[in-house]
Amino acid sequence: MNRFDRLSYQYVAETLxxxxxxxxxxxxxxxxxxxxxxxxxNVLVSLVATVPMxxxxxxxxxxxxxxxxxxxxxxxxxxxxxxLIGVSVAFFLAKLEAFLTVDLNLYAAFLFVMWSxxxxxxxxxx
Numbered sequence: 001m002n003r004f005d006r007l008s009y010q011y012v013a014e015t016l017x018x019x020x021x022x023x024x025x026x027x028x029x030x031x032x033x034x035x036x037x038x039x040x041x042n043v044l045v046s047l048v049a050t051v052p053m054x055x056x057x058x059x060x061x062x063x064x065x066x067x068x069x070x071x072x073x074x075x076x077x078x079x080x081x082x083x084l085i086g087v088s089v090a091f092f093l094a095k096l097e098a099f100l101t102v103d104l105n106l107y108a109a110f111l112f113v114m115w116s117x118x119x120x121x122x123x124x125x126x
């Protein structure tokens with residue numbers, strides 16, 4: 001295992017961990033917010049629930065700064081794949097929203113997990 005493999009697996013682990021925290025924080029916020037009437041509390045809880053996604057973004061930035069051009073190319077290709085799949089899923093969710101409630105928190109988590117997994121998949125193919 002070389003340096004880039006270790007960095008890649010660390011990036012994926014940090015992103016998946018932050019995404020899991022985001023899903024848990026979003027669930028907590030969804031359960032907590034309807035009971036609290038104050039605007040300031042609602043905004044504060046919503047901001048706190050978003051912090052794990054900032055951790056995932058920070059992991060991405062740290063990874064991007066530590067790698068060479070090949071790895072940056074891999075991240076760009078994985079981002080393109082994630083964008084295509086994400087837009088397709090967004091269209092699908094928009095159609096589902098007519099008769100089913102869609103939780104966009106899970107969709108945001110899906111996008112981060114998809115990018116992490118696509119990065120690993122593209123890395124194995126290149």
